[in-house]
Each structure stands twice: as structure tokens, then as C-alpha cells.
Amino acid sequence: MGLVESGKLPKPLTSLLNTARKYSLWAYQWGLACCAIEMGAAFASPRYDVMRLGVIPLPASPRQADVVVISGTVTDKMVPAIKRLYEQMADPKYVISMGSCTNCGGPYWDSYSVTKGVDQVVPVDVYIPGCPPRPEALLEGIVLLQQRIGREDMADRWRGDPLVVQ
Amino acid sequence: MADTDATTEEAEAPAVDERREVILASFTDALGDAIVGSHIAVGRQLWVRVTREAWFDAAETAKNRLGFHFFDWLSAIDWMPSPWGRYEDAAGIDEGIPQFDPDATFETGVAGGDTRFQIMCRLTNIRRHTEPHLNVLLKADLPTDDLRVASLVPLYAGANWHERECWEMFGITFDGHPSLRHLYLPGEFEGHPLRKDFPLLARLVKPWPGIVDVEPMPGGADEPAEGDGVAAEEDA
Numbered sequence: 001m002g003l004v005e006s007g008k009l010p011k012p013l014t015s016l017l018n019t020a021r022k023y024s025l026w027a028y029q030w031g032l033a034c035c036a037i038e039m040g041a042a043f044a045s046p047r048y049d050v051m052r053l054g055v056i057p058l059p060a061s062p063r064q065a066d067v068v069v070i071s072g073t074v075t076d077k078m079v080p081a082i083k084r085l086y087e088q089m090a091d092p093k094y095v096i097s098m099g100s101c102t103n104c105g106g107p108y109w110d111s112y113s114v115t116k117g118v119d120q121v122v123p124v125d126v127y128i129p130g131c132p133p134r135p136e137a138l139l140e141g142i143v144l145l146q147q148r149i150g151r152e153d154m155a156d157r158w159r160g161d162p163l164v165v166q
Numbered sequence: 167m168a169d170t171d172a173t174t175e176e177a178e179a180p181a182v183d184e185r186r187e188v189i190l191a192s193f194t195d196a197l198g199d200a201i202v203g204s205h206i207a208v209g210r211q212l213w214v215r216v217t218r219e220a221w222f223d224a225a226e227t228a229k230n231r232l233g234f235h236f237f238d239w240l241s242a243i244d245w246m247p248s249p250w251g252r253y254e255d256a257a258g259i260d261e262g263i264p265q266f267d268p269d270a271t272f273e274t275g276v277a278g279g280d281t282r283f284q285i286m287c288r289l290t291n292i293r294r295h296t297e298p299h300l301n302v303l304l305k306a307d308l309p310t311d312d313l314r315v316a317s318l319v320p321l322y323a324g325a326n327w328h329e330r331e332c333w334e335m336f337g338i339t340f341d342g343h344p345s346l347r348h349l350y351l352p353g354e355f356e357g358h359p360l361r362k363d364f365p366l367l368a369r370l371v372k373p374w375p376g377i378v379d380v381e382p383m384p385g386g387a388d389e390p391a392e393g394d395g396v397a398a399e400e401d402a
Contacts, residue, residue, distance in 0.1 A: 077352045110368040112359040113351065 009155045021066070021092070022149040023054030025142070028065035030085065032072025035099035035132040039071045042135035053142055062088040067125075067145065069138070071098035073108060074115040086122040092157055094149070096141050097124045100131045107131070183208040189232055189302065190214065196227040203278040203305075213277035215305040222316040224304050225289070229321055234289035234302055237322035240329060242308075242336045243284045245272035246362045281307040285315055285338060287325070308338060317342040335360040 027050075031039055042048045043057035050057060059065040062085050074082065086095070097118050100106030105116035118124065125148060128141040186206045193214050194201055200220030205213040216224045228234040272282060284307055291300040308315060317340035318325040329340045330349040337358040340346060348355065357364055 076355075077350070105368075110366045112357075112364065112366065116368065 009153075014154060015150075017154055018150045018152055022146040024066075025053075025055045025094075025146070026059040026064055026066045027055050027057045027096075027142075028059050028062055028068040028085075028089070029057060030068050030070045030082070032070070032074060032078065033099075033101060035071035035101070038132045038135050039069055039098060039138060042138040043069075045135075048135045048139060050139065050142070053139065053146070055142055063090060065089055066092070067094040067096060069096045069098055070102050070118050070122075071132075073101040073106070074118045074121075075113050076115055077113070079115055079121050082118065082121055092152075092154075094125045094145055095122050096126045096128065096138075096145060098128045098138060098141070099133055100129060103127050103129065181208065183212075185300065186212040189300070192232055193224065193227060196231060197224060200224070202307075205276040207276075211301060211303060213275070213303045213305060215277040215279070215307070218306050218308055218315055221285070221304070221306045222318065222321070224306075225287070225318050225321050228289050228302055228304065232291070232302075233293050234291045234300075236290040236292045237318070237324040237328075238288040238290050238301070240285070240287035240318065240325055240332060242332050242338055242360075243275075243286065244282060244336065244360065244362045245274050245279060245284060246282050247272070248362045275305075277303075277305050279305075279307055282310050283308045283313060283336065283338065285332070287318065287328075313338045314341055316340070319343055334358065337361065 027043065029036070029039060029043060031037075043050050043055070062068065066089075068085060068089065070082065086093070095118075097103050101108060101114070102118045105111070105114050108114040109116060115121065126141045126145045128137050130137055133141075183206050186208075189212060190204055190206065193204075197216060197220050200217045200223070201214060202217055203213075203215035214224065272279070274284070284305055286303060286305045288301055288303050306315060313336070315338065317329055319329065319340075320342065326344070327349055329343055330346060332338050333340060333343075333346050334348050334351050334355070335358055347353075351359070
């Protein structure tokens with residue numbers, strides 16, 4: 001830990017750490033609408049076999065999850081629950097926004113009750129377009145997230161944003 | 167037996183629906199002048215429009231006297247045509263912000279109506295072994311400046327959530343409801359989304375592009391004739 005705090009994590013060690021992390025993604029399923037059917041097909045069926053990518057889609061609680069897949073229509077009433085879910089997850093944590101509704105409101109862009117994009121509430125790492133996206137699209141999103149994790153500098157991540165004093 | 171009846175009804179198309187006429191007569195007998203409108207669609211539906219004061223009595227008559235024990239649903243209608251018109255469309259953005267006309271008269275349904283807001287509920291008699299089950303559609307007009315009506319919860323427990331939804335979506339207060347609070351909307355929500363004059367803010371910020379991707383029906387009147395296309399090409 002001393003190495004991390006000094007910001008001098010050796011590159012091979014970072015690479016090893018990231019490889020270990022990206023092939024052991026515990027994915028929490030936050031299915032809200034029809035996209036959840038596609039997510040179920042991708043996560044729970046042997047046809048797409050998401051575990052070959054190193055994703056374990058069955059964490060018992062958000063506290064044990066590395067990534068949450070928010071799929072479906074997020075309403076303003078659901079927003080507090082999503083916030084709380086994200087806060088309950090342990091860092092490092094990632095968010096995949098699946099489907100047009102979650103990305104930007106989708107076909108409900110003019111509704112009185114639908115949140116126009118979950119990125120107004122929690123930071124999103126990967127957006128998956130589609131209405132709904134096919135399971136293959138979700139798998140591609142997971143691969144993109146893995147690439148992102150693979151390039152991550154954990155020292156930076158753990159230090160967090162610099163504290164700026166005016 | 168039921169099939170035979172349906173076939174007979176269809177073939178002869180009787181102008182009088184005796185079963186529903188009897189029910190309507192029972193309502194009239196019980197409520198008298200409180201019934202301000204009614205309509206029978208032969209073989210299909212019975213509408214009974216009552217005064218606001220008789221709303222609870224009408225439901226009680228239906229349940230206790232006529233055997234409509236099953237509460238199907240309850241909702242309201244805002245008969246006002248959308249005052250936004252095409253303002254929210256990109257095509258109508260030049261027309262300016264629409265003006266609301268509080269004195270306008272509205273087109274209403276088969277049972278008639280005098281005011282903008284009308285409350286309605288559908289009750290079913292499931293104990294009569296006739297197919298299809300008999301229904302009655304109760305309606306009542308509510309004055310726009312006093313949107314209150316008696317709650318049906320003491321009569322039908324199932325009306326609870328329907329009235330809560332109606333309360334938050336239309337702003338209609340139900341007197342005697344045990345806990346009138348939000349059902350679908352977040353607690354701090356302002357406005358009543360199912361009223362016709364509720365603005366969709368997203369559309370005001372970004373005008374709806376309108377119907378742009380609908381192709382005309384083949385052979386329809388909207389389809390440009392072949393000659394027009396040629397003429398347009400010549401013009402170009």
C-alpha cells in the first residue's frame with residue numbers, strides 16, 4: 001500500500017492487478033423495463049454464456065458488486081433508489097447504462113415522469129444504445145468496460161480527484 | 167346457451183337491450199332525478215351519468231341492490247381539447263403560446279357531460295351466470311372550481327389505489343378516502359400530469375419534430391399522384 005500512496009505502482013503490477021479485476025466482474029442486475037429481458041438473456045442463458053468473459057452476474061447485494069447494469073426506463077421516482085444502490089457499492093465501481101431509456105429517456109423523452117438519462121444521477125462508464133439492445137450489444141459493452149479497466153491506473157483511482165483549495 | 171344468444175343478437179340486432187333496460191330502470195327507481203344522462207349500447211354497455219351528490223348512492227345501489235359486486239376500475243376524463251394544439255410540434259412553433267379559454271364548451275361522450283372533468287367507474291356483476299358479464303359505467307360531472315367527490319372506498323376497498331391515482335393525476339379530491347397520498351409520482355411532484363393543460367416541459371425546450379416518418383398509404387388520398395412527381399422534377 002505504501003507504493004500506491006506514493007503513486008509509484010510498478011507498471012507490471014498495475015497490469016496484473018487490472019487483469020485480475022477485469023476478468024472477475026461481479027455484475028449487479030438493475031432491470032427496470034424491457035431491456036431487462038435482453039439483459040436476462042445475456043446474463044442467465046448458456047447461449048450467450050457471459051461467464052466466459054469473466055462476468056459473474058449473481059452478486060447477493062450491491063455491496064459485493066463491481067459493476068451495475070442499469071437497463072430500462074429510469075423514472076424520477078426510481079432515482080433515489082439508484083443513488084442509494086450506487087452509494088452502497090464498494091469502490092472501484094462501474095456503471096453500464098443499457099438502452100435508450102437509460103441513456104437519454106429514449107422514446108419517453110417528453111414524459112413527465114421519466115429521467116432523461118441516468119447519467120444525471122450516477123457517473124456512467126459505458127453507454128449501450130438500442131431499444132432494446134441485443135444481448136450481443138451488452139457483451140460488447142462489457143468488453144469495452146474491461147478494456148477501460150485494463151488501462152486504468154489504480155493509483156490515480158484510489159487517490160481520487162485532487163483536493164483544490166481556493 | 168350463451169353462444170346461441172349471442173348469435174341471435176347479432177343476426178336480428180334487437181333495438182332494445184332488455185337486460186340493461188331493466189338495470190337502468192332500477193337505477194332510475196332508486197335515484198330518481200339524480201340521473202342526468204344515460205346510454206345503452208345494445209348488447210355491450212350501459213352508461214349511467216349521475217349528479218356529483220349521488221355518486222356514492224349510485225355505487226351503493228349498484229352494489230347492494232343490483233349485484234355489481236366487482237369494482238373494475240375508476241378514473242377521470244378531462245374533456246378539454248389540448249390547449250397546446252400544435253404548439254409543441256416543430257410545425258406549430260410559430261403560432262405562439264396558446265391561450266386558454268375557460269368558457270369553452272367541450273365535446274363529451276355518449277352519456278353527455280356539462281363540465282370539463284368527469285369521473286367514471288366501471289362495475290361488474292360477476293355473480294350472474296351470464297356471458298358476458300354485465301357491466302355498468304357510472305359517470306359524474308365535477309365542477310372545475312370544486313373538484314371533490316365522495317370516495318367509494320367504504321363500498322369497494324379496491325377503489326383505494328384507483329382514487330389515489332386519480333387524485334394525483336387529475337387533482338380530484340375524494341372525501342372520505344382513508345389515505346390520499348401519491349401512488350405513482352414522487353412525493354414532491356407538482357401539477358397533475360393527465361390534465362390536458364399540463365405542459366410537457368421537454369417539448370417546450372425542444373420542439374417535437376412531428377409526424378415525419380409516416381409514409382402515405384398506397385392508393386390513399388395523401389399519396390402524390392405520379393404526374394405531380396414528374397411535374398416537380400420538371401420544375402427542379
